[in-house]
Amino acid sequence: MSTPVLETQGITMRFGGLVAVNNFSLQLGATDLVGIIGPNGAGKTTIFNMITGIYTPTEGRVFLDGKDITELRPAHITQSGICRTFQNIRLFKDLSVLDNIRLAGHFRVDYGVMSSIFRTKQYHVEEARLVQEADKLLDIFGLKSKKDHLAKNLPYGEQRRLEIARALATKPKVLLLDEPAAGMNPKETADLTKLIRWVRDEFQIAILLIEHDMSLVMNVCEHIHCVDYGQLIASGGPKDIQSNPKVIEAYLGADAVAETK
């Protein structure tokens, strides 16, 4: 395998006495589609927070394209090529759909504050480019007709889609999705499954996704890590994971494992 685009080496996060994540290692190839599953409170979101710099790991390192990004601040990590969505949607609620997407392109904009005050040519050129790029993305995600709506007024499923579109607008190499199907109905989940695959193929990026909904993970991911109490308990393809007794135990309790035997 060539150098992984994203690698975590034994990352650990302690909150006081609580070890939320313990010694978690993972490698992600350039176009891999990998899932992290595990019961509530297992430490999945904490893993994302360490990768994206919201928390600095107590121990361990994170590498992007072989470069150590462990100590970088979140904005810098995003600019380097990792972007995420949040378990409990964090859109800019009182801004339009278009503004949400444009903000993700902010760090690439090439004009200064004074350019916007004096409306220079550079300002107009760059703003036009932002809108054009946003339009393209909104078209793909079927949100173009709603680009002037406030983000908070979109139906729930569309808010989740917008959040993915916004993350893609930063042009990441690695996309992290935190429970993208949470709160969706089966039809929406099925559409999302297709969308996630399509995004990977179209943009040729690596996707790491946390999911509760087993059907989504099993359908979409090529490789799955299962965590419980901050500990990696199993890794493998969907089939292996589904039949792994440790995974069944973590999800259904020890009795269930005994019954299946």
Next chain:
Amino acid sequence: MDYLIYLTIQSGIFIILAVSLNLINGICGQFSLGHAGFWAVGAYVGAAYSVFAPLPVPDFVNLFIGCGLGFTAAAIAGLAIGVPCLRLRGDYLAIATLGFGEIIRIIIMNMDAVGGPRGFTGIPAWSNFFWVYLWVIITIVFVVNLLRGTHGRAIISIREDEIAAESMGIYTFKYKVMAFAVGAGFAGVAGVLFAHTTQFIHPNSFNFMWSVIILLMIILGGLGSVTGAVVGAVILSILPELLRFFGETVSEWRMVIYSMLLICLMLMRPSGIFGKHELDIKKLLGMKKGDA
């Protein structure tokens, strides 16, 4: 007539103060209670320039230089307070900025060169309706144009969701400090214009009560709305003068009346007169067309 002009000028100065505080509180979402402090810094720096070291150039040029100095001094004060304090959140930032405002006042109180507790006298009357409203326009155009570009949107995104903003690659701390320094700078300009209108300034002209009143203006108009800040500033500049017509007693109950006004507002329109919206002339015209 003189009285009306004076009132208009005073409204103009409050518009600059409200629009600049709105950039910090309403648009960037950082709760500052120290605006009167920046106002004071500008007023004293501008006045000191005109009294002690004016250049041999026409008065209006000197006023402009004074405004530049007032802006710079207040913006530097904004950086000095902003860099350590903007890492704090909500209530803590409010307390720290409140403390800063009072510290500035007490420092000035103890500076003999600018009159200390006696106040600063003999400031030339260089300001007038024209210069004040020129700066009102400069301030409004600056803020409105800023908001229509990517840097202004970055400032708004901090108010909306700081963690999401940071996660979209926006250097949130940089933009918080920028909003704070620019807001402070324009308050400084308001101070210079104020000093050259009243010709006499006193440390107590800039006490904590004024920070609260400027805050009231933007809450009344609608936090985050530039139009709202302008309307709020005009209403709260004129209201005390109107109350004077009802005699001494009513006038003395000013703060009580403000409080009642605020309570009514919170009950009827919690997001202020304009909410986060702006007056949109095209929309208004569109509506008129629709009616006809």
